[in-house]
Amino acid sequence: MIDLLLSVSVQTSSPRLPSGWEFPCSIGFGLGIWFATAKQSLNREEKTVATNETIPGDCLPSDYEHYQAIGKKIISGFSSSERSQIVVAPSRCGKTTVMYFLLDEFFKVYPDMQCWVWQGKTIEPVHPTIPKHRHTLFQMGDEIDLTALESVFDIYKQRQAGDSNRVQVKLIINDWQSIKDGIQLNNTSLFKEVAAKIITIANNGAALNVTVVVDTQSANIEDWGLGSGSIRDNFDIYAVSRIEWVEDYPNGDVKALPKLIQNLDIVVNSNERKRLLSEFEFLKQGLEGNLINTSVLLSTIGNPRLGITPYFDRKTLVWENETIRNDEKIVSECETTSETGFSEFGETTETTPKQVLEGIAVDTPCFVSETEYTPLKLSKTTILAILQKMRNETRLGQTKIIKILWGASPGDNEAYRKAVSEYQELTESTED
Secondary structure (H helix, E strand, O other): OHHHHHHHHHHOOOOOOOOOOHHHHHHHHHHHHHHHHHHHHHHHHHHHHHHHOOOOOOOOOOOHHHHHHHHHHHHHOHHHOOOEEEEEOOOOOOHHHHHHHHHHHHHHHOOOOEEEEEEOOOOOOOOOOOOHHHEEEOOOOOOOOOHHHHHHHHHHHHHHOOOOOOOOEEEEEEOHHHHHHHHHHHOHHHHHHHHHHHHHHHHHHHHHOEEEEEEEOOOOHHHHOOOOOOHHHHEEEEEEEEEEEEOOEEEEEOOHHHHHHOOOOOOOOHHHHHHHHHHHHHHHHHHHOOOOOOOEEEEOOOOOEEEEOOOOOHHHOOOOOOOOHHHHHHHHHHHHHOOOOHHHHHHHOOOOHHHHOOOOOOOOOOOOOOOOEOOOOEOHHHHHHHHHHHHHOOOOOHHHHHHHHHOOOOOOOHHHHHHHHHHHHHHHHHHO
16 A cells, blocks of 8 residues: 555656655555545445435335235235225325225135225226126216115115125225215215215124225325224225326325324324334335335234235226126017017117116016016016016115116106006015
């Protein structure tokens, strides 16, 4: 080192140092360089330590694979709970992915599970197994379509009254914030009724295998309108965070998830809150740095955890080809052999029998009856077979059946009164 410094000092150009000063100055110059280099090294180490302090503690791994493994465990455990679920997912954060994974786990365990979907923005598939006709779109108007909610609540009431059927039933509410705000701002009394039914299912439905899955954009539990004190007792609560980069512009949200962590009603233990917030800071760096291309998922079930969701190609989420099994055969036979059956229906209304009877398989012969029922002009034999399927298998109540088959809604109107009269005549004839 000294030889190098001497060489540097000898080759140094003007101005010249006084005779005898070359060697001491060379030593001083060399020591200056050494101290400067050492200081830079120490600074780098200090910065590294400071950075590491924002990453999870020493006992927590800092690689993403660890969180990917946790994410898979959270997802595989979705179906282990009997309670209802809430998924907090701001726009563009991967709500569709998480909802698909959640429902898919339940369908793996309960392949005969029945679901009704109430959607706040648009009709779109949440899982291929759920037929399209089980989806209801929320639209503002004089009459709000509550078919999905009422269908599930009717099943709940039937089981509460003694029905022994215990097939898993779920009400899935997409974009609850849109639905809630739309109803609450325009019809306060109706909202109270809607919220009461959802809360009732969440509070008491688990024992009857009737539950609800709600997704909402807000991390503020007061905004949910579903009670707050017992929210964690009745719901499994999850939250999703994601940043999606589109042409160097970030879409998504990283604020709602930590806000939920900080809620003392959601994460009760202070040490758990600190741990989760520390872990999320680390994962947020991966989201903001475009190193994590899926979602970060928070589970508050048992020991609260953070994980990374697997990749999911949303393009694969499409409607299954819905077929009408035996009822297609009935339609075909009636169109060729009957002059008073389904063949006349196409000439009198824009709706087809397949749309009305979609998913209802009836196995009954077609014959001509002098009396025709519903705007579909169905024979008594056919309508009785359909009613039996609707009441006993799809578990629909009177209001829903009349809405589907007669196209009439409750109210002081002649169409509904006539529909109720026909319905009661038919159902009473089956009880004789």
